[in-house]
Amino acid sequence: MGKFVTMAEQLIELNVTGMHCNNCALSIHKLLEKKGFHHIFVDFASEEVKFSTVDESVVPDVIKNIEGLGFKVVEDININNEHFYEKVENKFIFSLIFTIPLLLHMVLPWHFLHNPIVQLILCLPVFTLGCLHFGKSAFNSIKGGVPNMDVLIFVGSSSAFIYSLIGTFQNLGPDYLFYETCATIITLVLLGNVLEKRSVSQTTSAVKDLVKIQQVKATRLLNGETEVISARDVRPGDILLVNQGDKVPVDGDVLSGDASIDESMLTGESIPVEKTKYDQVIGGTIVQRGNIRMIATKVGSNTILAQIIELMKRAQSAKPPVQKLGDRVAAIFVPAVIGISLLTFVITYWVFSIGFQHSLMNAIAVLVISCPCAMGLATPTAVMVGLGRAAKNGILIKGGDTIEAIANTKYVVFDKTGTLTTGKFKIRQIKAETDDIEKVRGLILSIEERSNHPIAQSLVKELKSLPLKKVILKSVSEEKGLGMRAEDIDGNHYFLGSGLKSGTSKPGTDDFNLFLYRNQQLLAQISIDDEIKPDAKELIAKLKKMDIIPVLLSGDRHSKCIQVAQAIGIDEVHAENLPEQKLMVIDIYKQKGKTVMIGDGINDAPALTQADVGVSMNDASQVAIQSARVILLNTDLHSVVKFLQISKHTLITIKQNLFWAFAYNIVAIPLAAIGMLNPMLGAFAMAFSDVVVIGNSLRLKKKNIFN
Structure with a gap:
């Protein structure tokens, strides 16, 4: 618990x-x-x-x-x-052993099998098992006010047994013996339970596969000695050795060594990633070449893998709206079927006068052929397979309802920096208003190293390799969509951000992206370039082919946004937007059609929440990841199309399943009522209706949906 x-x-x-x-x-x-x-x-x-x-x-x-x-x-x-006797597989085998002789009496000339007492003895163990298995569940469900499918099975099998029992003790002859019907109903429904349990367990295989990845050994270095322990026993701060061929046991940082690590289980990307000193490694990934010494930083439920598993489990609990119809029907299904069964008996016996025996068999057939299970399984099995396939492609979907929310998407709104562009910036020029360029560099570094923004991280990485004089700052704070504010030990106040947004930019500064102010006086202008992702243009073309309109929504300068948009084929551009302005833009698009927002920064978080579906990149800020309903673990933009395609085909599968479930009952119940299906055939058909629905869901695992 x-x-x-x-x-x-x-x-x-x-x-x-x-x-x-x-x-x-x-x-x-x-x-x-x-x-x-x-x-x-x-x-x-x-x-x-x-x-x-x-x-x-x-x-x-x-x-x-x-x-x-x-x-x-x-x-x-x-x-x-x-316990052995509690397993549904063992119950089925037990029932089958007694049911086969009962069925054989109809084809073999062995007289002792035709004896009513022998048939009673063979049927009684099966009926007793049925009472314990279905009867107990039926009674408890009625007591709880939520009658389930087992009520129908119990009433149907009991009717056949009691009818046969009366025929036996009153010596009414073979026309009144239906022990084989009673036993076969129970055995076939148990077979359906076995197939259902095995099939559904396959739909949850994605989570099980991830759980298996967690179950690894770790080599811990302690006082110069090595010891092999379970990954569960690793604690933060432990020093671990990971050799070629090993799985990284937990999340951590590389202390020494270098290795090529296969991160495909997390990102879906098959090309190994090179890791050296200070790089982050993720638990469950595989060292293909080399070896490393690492320090554990996140263990147990805090690892990325554990969070993915929990995320996938929780995602299954969010029901798509399409399931509500199935749920409403299933809620009234059992009472309705019992009513139809009674009506079938009354009409066929009193109106059409076809005899008590045939009327009873028709009524029992209606009970056992009816199947709300297929309706109940239609959505969750498809959602589980869809979520699993998405996870294996490096796409984490936070809820099953997201799959339907993405249907009929009309607009995909992109942030620019770190989404359509690499987020790796190069400083083209720093134009300082002072002669001390090294102090300016040091000031920029001291301010930006306190930020998680992609621009800031790129600037810090590049500035560290240049000559500079570091400045000691007393405080630094980040303002969403604006920039960074700081104060040094001498009481000077600094602002580093977009000059346009601060309202203090000078004319003719279109070539510069960032501006550094000291006490509201311009101190330096910084020009930076961001590289467009190589697959961005192809992604936009694919979205247009899918009749989806791409939109660029950014806080960056208008000239930079237009430059990126024209290069990759986006026609609708909204530049220089603060977080609250981004919300307004998203609202406008939502009124026109289903809108998906893809972003990665702190300033994108409100817009990600506001959109019909928010999508975040894996290397995004933690705030953006928490705000989004979908996380793309692979920064390859093709993941966006994969996500849309998986969602589309999962929804198609759900609709196919619901159609089959409803169509089956609409056709089968009238056929049973008019006597065209006997109870045994009805039980067999009912058992396999579930398997058809589950089988259709499992097709989604291998279906070619990315063309």
Whole structure:
């Protein structure tokens, strides 16, 4: 059991055993929904239940209610092994052993198999198992006010058994014996549960693969000696040795050595990255060549990999709006089907007078062929596969609802610096109003090294290689979209930023980007160049081909923005915008159509939040990453198109699944009601309707969607 704090609400996480299929998950989901909880996520494959609440004290009552439905809440899923008799696979095998002889009596001339008592003895273990498995779940779901699919299975199998039992003891003959129908319904539904559990576990494989990456050994250096420990036991500050072929155990910084590291599991980029002293390394990545000595900086749940896993798990809890239709139908499905079944019996028996036996079989067929499972599985399975495929391509999507929010995108709004451009700046010229150029350089360095902005980081890196005199500053602060303010120990006040925004620029300074002021007097002008990313032009062309209008929205000078826009093919440009002005621009575009914003700086954070979907680059500021709903771990701009394509095809898959789920029930129930499908065939069809939906979702794993 665990909990995570998200603003005013607590996200509660429970480990629940005893869930064998999506019916179980739906029962718990409906229970939590009834109690008014939000962000509900129930996954029977991983045995996880999550929901958010402002009042943490309700958790014991929730646990009691879940256990009242017949499930069990445990502390640690890894140490809670299912008993042999609790596994749905073993229940299916047990049922199958007794069901096969019951079915054989219809094709083999063995007289003892036709004996009603023998059939009763063969059916009784299966029916008892069905009562324990489906009956218990059905009773608890009715008691909790959320009747589930198991009610239909239990009523259908019980009707066939009781009808056959009366026929046996009143010696009414073989026409009244339907023990094989009862046993076959239970066995086939159990088979469906087995297939469903195995198939759904494949849809969560992306998270499982990432969890496996975490389970590595680390070589720790302690007092000159090395010891091999689990990555879980590494603490911040530990010195670790990582050799060729090893996985980096945790996040850290290189102290010595150099290596080529494969970061494809994180970024989707197959080309290894060269790492040397002071470079950052990420836990789970693989050293392809060389070896390093590193210091651990982030361990356990603080590592990038752990945060990605948690992000993906939470993403599954956000339901797309398209799922709400399925949920509404599923909520009234069971009572409606029982009503249709009773109506089928009444009409066929009293109106059409086809006999009690056939009327009963038609009614039972309606019960067992009906399947809300497929509706319940339609969205979550597609979302899980879509999120997994995106993650393997270096795209982190923070919620399943983001996939639908991206549909029919009309505008993609780009920030310029660090998004369409490399964010690596070169100083073309520093024009100082004083003769002491080294002091000016030192002042710029002292101010900019306190900022995380890409421009500042590039300036610092370049200035460090030039002759300079460092200046001691008493305070430095950053103003979103404006620049940096500072004060030195002598009480002088400095401003370093865009002169246009400060209202103090001089005429004829179009060649300069940044201006340094001391006590409101111009001290220096800085001209810097930023390189356009090589794939930016191709990305814009692809977006236009997809009927998406690209827009440039930047705080940079108008002349620089126009230069970049013309080079890559963007027609709509908004330059020299402060953060609050960016919000207004995003609002205007949102009124005209679905708008996606892609940015990376602190000044982009409000706009990322305001857009229909905010997309942040991996090397962005932490504020931008937290504000965005999508994070591109690979700075390759093709990730933008990949994200749009994955979202589009995931939504197509969801709609296909929902169509199949609804169409199946619309066609199957009337066929069963008029007697064209017997209960056994109905149980078989019901079991495989889930498998069809899951199979369609799994296609998304291999489907070619990037052409």
